[in-house]
Amino acid sequence: MDVEIHIKMNEKLFVRNPEQTDLGKKIIKNSIELIQGGGFEAFTFKKLAEHIGTTEAGIYRYFENKHRLLIYITAWYWSYLQYRVVFETNNIDDPAAKLKKVIQLLTSTVLEDERVKHIDEKLLHEIIIAEGSKAYLTKHISEDNRDKLFKPYKDLCSVIAEFITASNPAYKFPHSLASTIIEAAHNQNFFMHHLPSLTDFATEKSEKNIALFIEEMVFNTIGSGH
Template sequence: MEYSVHVRMNERLFLRNPEGSELGRRIVRQGILLFNEIGFEDATFKKLAERIGTKEASIYRYFENKHRLLVYLVTWYWQWLDFQLIFRTNNLIDPREKLERLLRLILLIDLGTPLANDIDLRALHNIVIHESSKAYLTHHVTEDNRQQLFKPYKDLCGRIADLILEYRPNYPYAQSRASSLIETAHYQAFFMQNLPSLTDFGVTDPDQPAGADKLLTFVRHLLFSSLDADPHCF
């Protein structure tokens, strides 16, 4: 089933709202495919312009540079994920079941549709795994944070922390566990594909059932072994 998700983006991310024109939407959607295919470092606005049949200058009317486009894409994903977390846990009562649903969502397991607003979610998910840390590992991170460019990620981590506290109200590290859960899942997925000696999984594609199951088992252990620990350890 296909569905539409309206994501309201921080206006500081762009010079002109890409969702307001056909060209802008193509820049975003083809930008995802380009970043996914050749990586952030090798991607250029010139290559993107050639891909969509426009001039390089046209892309600069929407985004100041490719880093801004990357932050836009990653931010869109965090907001989409936050919406999905609300939607997929709203009718659940058991706190553990909510956390189980969260883990599968982070790993994009049981995704009902590969597209949202014509955006290739699996390609975007792969970009998040490979490139998302480059959005904030910069010298201008403080200024970007002041402009609230990372607020959607913070909001998502805050929502996950609330689910953790619903399961274990006295857990003192909910916010840290929330952010580390996402980052660990993504780093382990990256290692599985590229640096398998840093995992216990070998060379495995995390998008395939076998790889996804192994990673799910690991992040489940990571989460619940800490939440179910002896409370005197806190």
């Protein structure tokens, strides 16, 4: 099977659609590498342009500024993850099993996906962990939210909240629990590697332990066997 998966992105995220040209795809690919490698603060359009072999002005034709680019790649990640969640939980009936699957997807490093050639999912996952919250922690969040830039995150949260409700219709905080486990999956990963005393995973730095911790928390919280 030779499928290419393509995620349609909100038009407000870019000036010119990067998926439609060669340069555009290079911008995405290389910005992921540079942001992961040097951090978002040190990342500039000038460095990106030099790295690609184009000019600063060339990048600005695709993205208004580097923050929009960050929102773009995070939005892409959330859309992609939602796709994987829907795909992988399809045909599973037991809501608890669906939730387990979700937690596994949230906590585990993404494998290289052959279906998207210009995006390195592993690096992107690391960006989400270390820089993801910077996409929304700004003073212009209201405008960005009005433009629906965070819709993919919200949609993923909704899907997870539905699984929670399916597991226990009486549970009162499905959305808060969903957003909490999404954030915890990334926080605990970051802490495990950089501030290990904030976790219980210092000795065995494994993503499996994070999944175990979150699973136990979720199933005890909603009061469903696991």
